[in-house]
Amino acid sequence: MTRHKNRRFWDRIAQRYAARPLKDVPAYDAMLAATAAHLRTTDRVLELGCGTGGTAIHLAPKVAQWVATDFSGEMVRIAQSKPGAEGVSFKIADARHALEDGPFDAICAFNLLHLVDDMPELLARIHASLQPHGLLICKTWCFADVKLWLRALFAVLRVFGVFPVATMLSVAQLRQALEDAGFEIVEQRIFGAYAQNPYIVARKAGCGRDVP
Numbered sequence: 001m002t003r004h005k006n007r008r009f010w011d012r013i014a015q016r017y018a019a020r021p022l023k024d025v026p027a028y029d030a031m032l033a034a035t036a037a038h039l040r041t042t043d044r045v046l047e048l049g050c051g052t053g054g055t056a057i058h059l060a061p062k063v064a065q066w067v068a069t070d071f072s073g074e075m076v077r078i079a080q081s082k083p084g085a086e087g088v089s090f091k092i093a094d095a096r097h098a099l100e101d102g103p104f105d106a107i108c109a110f111n112l113l114h115l116v117d118d119m120p121e122l123l124a125r126i127h128a129s130l131q132p133h134g135l136l137i138c139k140t141w142c143f144a145d146v147k148l149w150l151r152a153l154f155a156v157l158r159v160f161g162v163f164p165v166a167t168m169l170s171v172a173q174l175r176q177a178l179e180d181a182g183f184e185i186v187e188q189r190i191f192g193a194y195a196q197n198p199y200i201v202a203r204k205a206g207c208g209r210d211v212p
Contacts, residue, residue: 006071006115006165007071007072009165010070010071010072010074010075011072011073011074011075012074014052014072014074014075014077014078015074015078017051017052017075018052018078023192024191024192024193027191027192027193028191028192030191031139031191031199032055032058032059034187034189034191034199035059035108035137036059036062038106038135038137038187038201039059039062039063039106040063040105041062041063041064042063042064042105043063043064043065043105043106044063044064044065044067044104044105045059045063045065045066045067045104045105045106045107045108046067046069046098046099046101046102046104046106046107046108046129047066047067047068047069047107047108047109047110048069048095048098048099048107048108048109048112048126049069049070049071049095049109049110049111049112049115050068050069050070050075050076050079050090051070051072051075051079052075052078052079052082053068053075053076053078053079053080053082053085053088053090054082055108055110056068056079056088056090057079057082057083057084057085057087057088060084060087060088061087063106065089066087066088066089067088067089067091067098067101067104068088068089068090068091069090069091069092069093069094069095069098070092070093071092071093071094071095072092073092076090076091076092095112095116095122095125095126096122096125099125099126099128099129102128102129102130103129103130103131103134104129104130104131104134105130105131105133105134105135106130106134106135106136106137107126107129107130107134107135107136107137108136108137108138109126109136109137109138109139109140110138110139111139111140111141111197112138112140113138113140113169113174114140114141114142114143114166114167114169115165115166115167116167119167119169119177120177120180120181123136123177123178123180123181123183124181124182126181127181127182127183127204130204131204132204132205133203133204134203134204135201135202135203135204136178136183136200136201136202136203136204137199137200137201137202138199138200138202139191139197139198139199139200140169140174140197140198140200141166141169141196141197142169142170142171142173142174142196142197142198143166143167143168143169143196144168144169144170144173145170145171145195145196146196171195171196171198174198174200175188175200178200178202182204182205183202183203183204184202184203184204184205185200185201185202186201186202186203187199187200187201188200188201
């Protein structure tokens with residue numbers, strides 16, 4: 001039920017989401033550069049929750065294949081209409097079905113993990129869908145670490161349908177969940193003004209890949 005409710009939410013706001021300008025372009029560009037530094041030209045990459053496709057279009061030329069998925073058909077439709085979209089394999093799919101096309105060398109989940117129904121289950125599936133040397137590259141809102149009044153505001157906005165259903169994770173809980181799923185955290189950084197939105201690179205145990 002929650003999954004269908006979330007899909008309707010993202011379909012409804014897709015046009016507004018696509019039209020909204022980036023708030024911090026230098027931070028976004030720095031995140032793209034950091035991600036590109038972890039990828040190889042031979043990599044097959046899956047992006048979960050690609051939204052309107054901006055990140056996929058920027059990074060796809062760096063790798064052999066970029067598969068960008070989202071469960072919102074409206075988000076994917078907008079993504080496919082953008083210049084450069086022909087270099088990306090865009091698909092309408094939830095995370096579970098997208099992962100069935102593995103294994104992948106890297107899986108990206110930007111601002112997604114806090115939105116899923118069962119994060120431990122998804123992390124286990126991501127781990128199983130990576131090559132032995134594979135990377136999970138994610139950026140996640142950790143709302144449990146924001147001020148109490150903001151959390152209360154988010155709850156009110158959710159009632160009125162203008163804020164998505166989200167898990168109240170802390171950064172510590174996110175790190176622990178990644179480690180419990182079998183990942184080694186190799187990088188954690190903040191791009192932009194919010195310490196509650198960490199960028200994390202986590203590696204599946206195995207040999208064969210050098211991580212900067």
